[in-house]
Amino acid sequence: MRDLDTKAREAKEKKAVLGPDIDLDAYSTDTPPHEAIQDIEQLPEEERKRMLMAGIDSRKGVRSGTYLQKDGASVYSTSFQEGLEIIPIKTALEKLDWVQDYYWKLLSVDTDKYTARARLDLHNGYVIRALPGTKVAFPAQACMYIEKEGFSQNVHNIIIAEEDSELHIITGCATAAHVSSGLHVGISEFYVKKNAKLSFTMIHHWSEDVAVRPRSAGVVEEGGLFLNNYISMKPVKSLQMYPTTYLMGTGAVARFYSLLVGSPAGELDVGGRVYLSAPETRAEVISRAITNGGNIVARGDLIGELPGVRGHLECRGLILKGGSIHAVPELTGKADGVDMSHEAAVGKIAQDEILYLMSRGLTEDEATATIVRGFLSVDIPGLPAPLKEEIDRAVDLSQQDMM
C-alpha cells in the first residue's frame, strides 16, 4: 500500500503519453455533501432526464441493480438480483479483503498524473460483481454524475464477472444541466473469468468544457467474452482514453465498439488495445467517428502473441463540417500464423450516395442525415431505446450544424 502511494506521489506531475495535458489544479476535488437516497425515482425529474440521456433508467424492473454517484459521494447502491453485488468501492475496500486482489492490479498508479490522482485522492466508485453462474436478467447500471461546477471527480471501478456468469452493465456519465466545466478521472479494472460473459456499455453525456481521462484495463480468462461499447456524441472539451485488454485464456474474446461525434473545439482521442496472449483468442476493435469541427484520433492496437490468434481493427471516419479525423490502426504480430487485419477509411460523404437517395425523393439534407445514420448504425446490443433516440438527436443536430 505504502509503496503504491509513494509511486503515485512521484507521478503527480507526470504527463500522459497521449492527449492534451490537463491542469489538475484548475479543478476542485472537495465534494459537496450529497445525501443518500432510497430510490432513484426520488431524484428530481430534471436529473433523471439528464441521466436517461446517458442510459440510466430510473423505472422499476428494467435494471438488475444501480450504482449512483453524485460528485464525490455515493448516494445509491442497490442490487435487485441474487448473485449480483453492487458496492461502493470505499466500503468494499474497508470491509472486503478480497477486493485488494483486484485493486490496482491491471493498471499502474504511476501511469500518469491521472492514475496518480485517482490513487491519492479517490472519491469513490463501484465494485460490481456477478457471482459464479449468475446470469443477470436485466443490465446493471452505474451513473457518475457531476453536479458541482469545476469539480474533479476521481473514481475507481472494479467489475468482475465470475466463472460462468453473464453480466451486462450500462454506465452513464453525465453532468447536471447547469455544469459547464469539470474533470472526470475514472479508473476501471475488468475481470472476465472462465466462460463468463461481460458486456459493458459506457455512454458519455458531458458538457462542452469537461475534460475526461478514463484509464481502464481488463483481463479475460479461458472461454470468456468481453464486449465493450463506448458512445460519446455530446460536445466535450477533451477526452483521451486507450483501454487495454489482455486475453489470457484459451478462446477468450474481446470486442470493442465506439461511436464518436466530435464538436467544434473538442478533442477526442479514443482507442482500444488488445493483447492476444493465449491460443485461439480473438479480438475486434471497431470505431465510427464523425466530426463537425472537432479533432478526433481513433486508435486501435492489436498485439498477436501466438500462432492462430485472430483480430480485426476497423476505423471509419466521416468529416461533415471541418475538423479532422486521424485513424491510427496498429497491428503487431509476434508469432507465425497470426491472422490480423485492419481497415481504415476517412472521408466525406460520397456524393453518389447522396444523389442516389435524392433520386428516391429525399432532399439533400435528408439524404445526408440518412447516410450518417447508416454510418453510425453499428448494432449495439443492450442499448436502451432512449439512447437510440439520443443518437438520432445528435445526428439531427449535426445536420443543423452543417447548414
Add this chain to the structure above:
Amino acid sequence: MLLIEDLQVMLGDKEILRHIDLEIKPGETHILFGPNGSGKTSLLMTIMGYPQYRVTAGKISFKGEDITHMTINERARLGIGMSYQRPPSIKGLKTKQMVEICSGNGVDVSALADRLNFSDFLERDINVGFSGGEIKRSELMQLTAQNPDLLLFDEPESGVDLENIVLIGNTIGELLQREHKHIPGKSVKEMKEERTKMGLIITHTGFILDYVTADMGQVLYNGILACKSNPTEIFKQIKEVGYEECVRCAI
C-alpha cells in the same frame, strides 16, 4: 409527357450527348439501343438530373414543366424514377429502409419483397455485396415502391439469371402497365388507352423485348439519337449487322 429538345450535354470537358430530340407520350414505352460508351446511361442520368451531366443547350420538359435545371429530388417528386445499372451501396442503410424511403410513406415492404423473391435481403445493407441480378431486383423493388410516372431502366436484364429474367420482365411489364393479362370485358385497345406510365428502357441483350411490348425503338450512337423505328425490327437489324448501319444514320 417527356419532351427533350435539341439537348446537348457535357460530362467533364467531353460532349457526350448531341442534338437529342425525344418525345415520350403518356402510356408509351421506348427502347434505347446503342453500343457501349454511346451515351445511353448518360441520357438517363441527365433526365434524372445528375449534376455532373451539364446541359449546355436544349431543354427537357416533363408534364409540361421545364425541368432542365431542377434538382434530382424535385424530379423524383414530379414522378421520374430510375432503375440503375450500378447503384452505389450505402453501409448501414438496410434494404427495407431504402424501400420505405422510396415509397414516401406506407408500403407493405414484405409483400413487395415476396413478389420479387427478395425477402432474404431486406435486412441487408442496400447493395452491399449484391450480385448483378440481386441489384436489378432491388432496384425494381425500389421503383415499385416509388411508383413514378416516367420509369428509366438502365439495362434491367443484364447479369440476371434465366430463372429471374421472367420475374424481372413481368415486373417491368406491370410497372409500365403492359401486362399481357387479359381482363374480361376490356378490349386491348381500351387497355392501351388507359395506360399512363411512360418508360425508357436501355437494353443490350434485347431479352426484355420478350416480356415488354414497346412503342418505339431508338439507337444512340456516339451521342446522337438515330434510327427511330420499331424496336423488334431494330434489334433484329443490330443482331444481323451490328451497329455499323447506325453510323450512316447518325451522320
